[in-house]
Amino acid sequence: xxxxxxxxxxxxxxxxxxxxxxxxxxxxxxxxxxxxxxxxxxxxxxxxxxxxxxxxxxxxxxxxxxxxxxxxxxxxxxxxxxxxxxxxxxxxxxxxxxxxxxxxxxxxxxxxxxxxxxxxxxxxxxxxxxxxxxxxxxxxxxxxxxxxxxxxxxxxxxxxxxxxxxxxxxxxxxxxxxxxxxxxxxx
Numbered sequence: 001x002x003x004x005x006x007x008x009x010x011x012x013x014x015x016x017x018x019x020x021x022x023x024x025x026x027x028x029x030x031x032x033x034x035x036x037x038x039x040x041x042x043x044x045x046x047x048x049x050x051x052x053x054x055x056x057x058x059x060x061x062x063x064x065x066x067x068x069x070x071x072x073x074x075x076x077x078x079x080x081x082x083x084x085x086x087x088x089x090x091x092x093x094x095x096x097x098x099x100x101x102x103x104x105x106x107x108x109x110x111x112x113x114x115x116x117x118x119x120x121x122x123x124x125x126x127x128x129x130x131x132x133x134x135x136x137x138x139x140x141x142x143x144x145x146x147x148x149x150x151x152x153x154x155x156x157x158x159x160x161x162x163x164x165x166x167x168x169x170x171x172x173x174x175x176x177x178x179x180x181x182x183x184x185x186x187x
Contacts, residue, residue, distance in 0.1 A: 005107050006184055007080065007088045009099060011156050012113035014053075014145055015120040015127075017166035017173065018091050021113055024174055029181065031087035034079050036072055036098060057147055069097030077101035087181075095152045109184065112153075112160035116167045117145070 008025070010018045025031035040056050040063075049055050063071050076098075080088050093099055093110075102108040115123075121141045136144075144150070157163070162183075164176045 015124040016113045032085040033089035036092035070100035109161040112157040
């Protein structure tokens with residue numbers, strides 16, 4: 001448990017391990033989470049469109065272009081601001097606009113999850129988060145890794161409060177998460 005409420009904004013490239021970190025925080029620390037893609041998936045479902053990475057990216061871009069770069073940040077912030085758990089995870093921030101509503105919140109910490117590109121590709125093709133993940137070629141993966149939704153991640157990472165390397169074992173990953181939470185509690 002933490003001494004007070006904290007909001008962890010998880011950023012990272014495709015298949016870096018954001019969902020794995022979220023699952024561990026939920027299981028071990030009773031965290032609650034919200035994902036940036038959840039609101040987009042809700043809209044795609046209502047439109048009876050496939051939940052592919054391509055459709056998520058197009059919808060995200062259209063919403064941001066129409067309603068402002070911080071529109072999804074506003075949705076997520078309103079979803080999480082009144083949650084009572086000690087640890088709230090906001091998974092999948094990809095742009096500076098995604099953090100807009102959170103930056104004034106003193107409980108907010110940016111956590112960059114990184115992993116080797118080849119490892120991320122293997123993970124992506126072994127999971128089924130999006131309808132088109134399992135059949136992804138290396139070339140398609142690299143193209144998506146350079147898409148609009150991924151461009152700001154490295155810049156945001158430079159400003160992260162914590163960096164977690166998920167290129168190793170699960171035990172190593174969990175150890176880094178535990179260390180991060182200990183450091184937050186001691187500050």
